[in-house]
Amino acid sequence: MTPIENGGGKTKTTTTTPNSNHQRTSKRGPVPGPQYHHKHLQPLIPLVISSTSVINSFVSQNDLHLHPSQTLTLEAKLSSITLSINRLNSVIQKQQQENPSSIPKTLKSHKSKSKTVKSPISPPVVDEFKSPPPASPSPSPEVANNDVFQSDCWFQRFLSAESDQSDSRWIEAFRMTKTSFILLLQTLAPSLQNYSNTKIPPDYMLASALFRLAHGSSFKSVGIRFGIDSAVACRSFYEVIRAVNDRLGHFFEFSPNDLSRIIVGFGWISLPNCCGVLGFSRFGFESAGGLGGDEAILVQCLVDSEGRFLDVSSGWPNNMNPSAILNHSKLYTRVEEAKDFLNGPSFEFHDGNSIPQYILGDSCCPLLPWLLTPYLKDGDGVDSENNSPSLVQVYNSVHNRGMKLVDTAFRSVRARWRLLSTKWKEESIEPYPYVIVAACLLHNFLLNCSEPLPNEFMGEYDMEPEEFPVFGGKGDENAQRVRYTLALQLAMASQSV
Numbered sequence: 001m002t003p004i005e006n007g008g009g010k011t012k013t014t015t016t017t018p019n020s021n022h023q024r025t026s027k028r029g030p031v032p033g034p035q036y037h038h039k040h041l042q043p044l045i046p047l048v049i050s051s052t053s054v055i056n057s058f059v060s061q062n063d064l065h066l067h068p069s070q071t072l073t074l075e076a077k078l079s080s081i082t083l084s085i086n087r088l089n090s091v092i093q094k095q096q097q098e099n100p101s102s103i104p105k106t107l108k109s110h111k112s113k114s115k116t117v118k119s120p121i122s123p124p125v126v127d128e129f130k131s132p133p134p135a136s137p138s139p140s141p142e143v144a145n146n147d148v149f150q151s152d153c154w155f156q157r158f159l160s161a162e163s164d165q166s167d168s169r170w171i172e173a174f175r176m177t178k179t180s181f182i183l184l185l186q187t188l189a190p191s192l193q194n195y196s197n198t199k200i201p202p203d204y205m206l207a208s209a210l211f212r213l214a215h216g217s218s219f220k221s222v223g224i225r226f227g228i229d230s231a232v233a234c235r236s237f238y239e240v241i242r243a244v245n246d247r248l249g250h251f252f253e254f255s256p257n258d259l260s261r262i263i264v265g266f267g268w269i270s271l272p273n274c275c276g277v278l279g280f281s282r283f284g285f286e287s288a289g290g291l292g293g294d295e296a297i298l299v300q301c302l303v304d305s306e307g308r309f310l311d312v313s314s315g316w317p318n319n320m321n322p323s324a325i326l327n328h329s330k331l332y333t334r335v336e337e338a339k340d341f342l343n344g345p346s347f348e349f350h351d352g353n354s355i356p357q358y359i360l361g362d363s364c365c366p367l368l369p370w371l372l373t374p375y376l377k378d379g380d381g382v383d384s385e386n387n388s389p390s391l392v393q394v395y396n397s398v399h400n401r402g403m404k405l406v407d408t409a410f411r412s413v414r415a416r417w418r419l420l421s422t423k424w425k426e427e428s429i430e431p432y433p434y435v436i437v438a439a440c441l442l443h444n445f446l447l448n449c450s451e452p453l454p455n456e457f458m459g460e461y462d463m464e465p466e467e468f469p470v471f472g473g474k475g476d477e478n479a480q481r482v483r484y485t486l487a488l489q490l491a492m493a494s495q496s497v
Helices: 039-062 068-098 155-160 169-174 179-195 202-214 219-226 230-247 258-267 322-328 330-338 389-416 432-448 455-460 478-497
Strands: 006-007 010-016 023-027 274-286 296-303 308-316 358-360
Touching: 010 179, 010 274, 039 219, 039 274, 068 478, 155 202, 155 219, 169 179, 179 202, 179 230, 202 219, 202 432, 219 230, 219 258, 230 432, 258 274, 274 322, 274 389, 296 432, 308 330, 308 389, 308 432, 322 330, 358 455, 389 478
Parallel strands: 274 358
Antiparallel strands: 006 010, 010 023, 274 296, 296 308
């Protein structure tokens, strides 16, 4: 045992051996005061400053050749180093004022250089995730091309350097090819020109918004790349989000021909007459008190067999059960009240049984004639409705395969638009649901452009399985009959294979 006692500015160490009562006492010199703690670091500061400057110069000269994620990572590291140097420099300067004799000669020659380290990343003007300021009157066409942005910014050089339509840097930076970018710009331009108050060209507005969505970068970083002020980057971002919701909203509407295509798609995965898969996901945000926790908003969506979003309802409280969200959603109203969805013909099997149009839902949803959930099993694996275990197993296997479609769709949106994986601040949570909906619409737009998410992006993003409380109610007899009919047909089909 080696007890340590502190007192009187000295440290006395007493050592007791097991076989002796004798004690050995060693005395140490005085503990160095605060003025000596950072003395050995002083000669290193000029070297760190010089190295930081070299790295910053490298990033600036090669930003067109580096992947955006690489430049963002390097910029974050440089900013962190700069902040640390400034803090250390401040401490050393304070100590030097208290004890001037402690300044080494090697540092005196660098004193003028080490007073303040200038950050390669200028401080933000607008807080992260701040809601857009109130809109002001749209600028006239004459001011749309004025010099509110730097002409030699990264995006200007990007446009000048890119070679052809298939340049992979478009996908790396904006998650789409140049061809799709131009088509999207043409689609959104009328809205951007009608209510834009940023005085920058529409292509800069769209590109800056897509860059932020794709990489989760701050308004400060976006502003640097596009040669605009952080406040302008903020307003521009939300104007693009608004334009996407206005101009691409029709992707959530589908005609009878679209519904026929959807039904055929699910038929290929053994789900006859299925019109979609219903799912839920959480999108986190930081609480205003800074206490952390699992704060989130809930999003309900309906997807087809290709992972296309058919309906999105965003912004529900995290403590709300999915069944309650469904009951308050527009989708539920369309089916139960307006009856303009899932009102098509039934599908008739060879044995004369039939099932109506339906969608799949997880165990957190109620069992309805038009919403089929999985069978719930007790401990011995037999369903509570006393159906055949093999029938239940086959049905649940097909059902689970269908439910993975909605998980994949949410994962694809998060992987493509990394901004959705960042923690938003509660005080600026109001526009967040619109950003999520816009990301889903852009997802559909790119699927229509035959631009699925590259595998490398999906591989870089891991999403933990989400769990929701099981619905406590029981489905009506008609709903149980529909589910049993489908399960029986699936079991018969599996035996004939």
